[in-house]
Amino acid sequence: MNSDIPLTSHFSPSTPESTAPPDRQRQKPHFRSVFISDVHLGTKDSKASQLNDFLKLHRFDQVYLVGDIFDGWRMRNGIHWHKSFNRIISRVLKISKNKVPVYYITGNHDEFLRKFANSRFENIQLLNRIDHTTADGRRLLVIHGDQFESVTHCGRFLKLIGDRGYDLLMFINRVINRFRTRYGYGFWSFSGYLKDHIQRAQRYIRDYEYAVSHGAKRQKYDGVVCGHIHQAAIKKIDGIDYYNTGDWVESCTAIVEHHNGEMELIHWLEHPLHFEMEKMRNQKLKRKKRKTLTESA
Numbered sequence: 001m002n003s004d005i006p007l008t009s010h011f012s013p014s015t016p017e018s019t020a021p022p023d024r025q026r027q028k029p030h031f032r033s034v035f036i037s038d039v040h041l042g043t044k045d046s047k048a049s050q051l052n053d054f055l056k057l058h059r060f061d062q063v064y065l066v067g068d069i070f071d072g073w074r075m076r077n078g079i080h081w082h083k084s085f086n087r088i089i090s091r092v093l094k095i096s097k098n099k100v101p102v103y104y105i106t107g108n109h110d111e112f113l114r115k116f117a118n119s120r121f122e123n124i125q126l127l128n129r130i131d132h133t134t135a136d137g138r139r140l141l142v143i144h145g146d147q148f149e150s151v152t153h154c155g156r157f158l159k160l161i162g163d164r165g166y167d168l169l170m171f172i173n174r175v176i177n178r179f180r181t182r183y184g185y186g187f188w189s190f191s192g193y194l195k196d197h198i199q200r201a202q203r204y205i206r207d208y209e210y211a212v213s214h215g216a217k218r219q220k221y222d223g224v225v226c227g228h229i230h231q232a233a234i235k236k237i238d239g240i241d242y243y244n245t246g247d248w249v250e251s252c253t254a255i256v257e258h259h260n261g262e263m264e265l266i267h268w269l270e271h272p273l274h275f276e277m278e279k280m281r282n283q284k285l286k287r288k289k290r291k292t293l294t295e296s297a
């Protein structure tokens with residue numbers, strides 16, 4: 001009868017009529033580690049509220065922020081600050097207060113932080129790179145990845161379109177999606193479409209993946225976790241485990257490590273918990289609308 005489905009019901013099908021207060025903290029999906037990058041806080045396109053949902057509905061033993069969390073470049077041309085950005089910051093602080101180590105690895109868009117590397121704020125460590133040992137004993141290099149870009153010579157997609165061109169693309173993307181959501185279609189990524197279809201972009205991605213993997217191989221790692229190109233992936237490249245976290249500007253992806261060391265790519269916009277959250281939000285909105293309608297009647 002009650003349309004307000006508690007989020008915890010998803011995880012405890014065996015105790016549907018439990019009268020005990022739901023221990024949300026215990027029932028949240030729990031991972032050993034999470035890797036997130038390219039949130040670009042300070043820009044219009046940052047999907048901070050989606051990321052906030054994702055962080056709120058999971059539990060982690062350690063958190064790796066793999067660069068470009070803030071976008072210092074764009075902020076120079078005027079800050080776009082949204083309240084959801086504050087929520088991300090307070091959520092990360094809250095996570096770190098719960099004795100969860102947070103590793104903030106700098107990216108090229110937040111390179112203003114690079115000179116403060118190796119400093120520490122309570123449980124948050126600021127670093128330019130770090131080693132991570134998985135539960136199954138593999139040594140991974142965790143790094144944003146732009147450091148390897150000079151190795152790739154051909155087809156720099158993002159440079160090709162240029163920062164201004166990219167802004168225009170994202171603007172077109174927003175306009176299209178405003179109409180799509182108005183008429184009940186899902187979110188559609190214009191630049192995602194382009195990226196998939198421009199051969200040069202594909203070559204750029206392949207070169208980048210290869211350069212990063214070989215960099216890690218030269219330094220005797222078993223694998224690498226990076227971000228930077230906004231193209232999430234889990235693959236094996238010349239014996240190296242390559243993990244790319246993707247981004248929270250369009251695709252809303254993260255890499256998580258299970259307790260046995262298995263790594264998984266999460267597409268948040270296709271996740272059942274995300275749909276549950278959206279459903280609850282829509283119902284809340286409808287109730288609010290109904291309330292204001294009856295009040296004004």
Ligand SMILES: [Mn+2]
Binds near residue numbers: 068108229
């Ligand atoms: Mn980057």
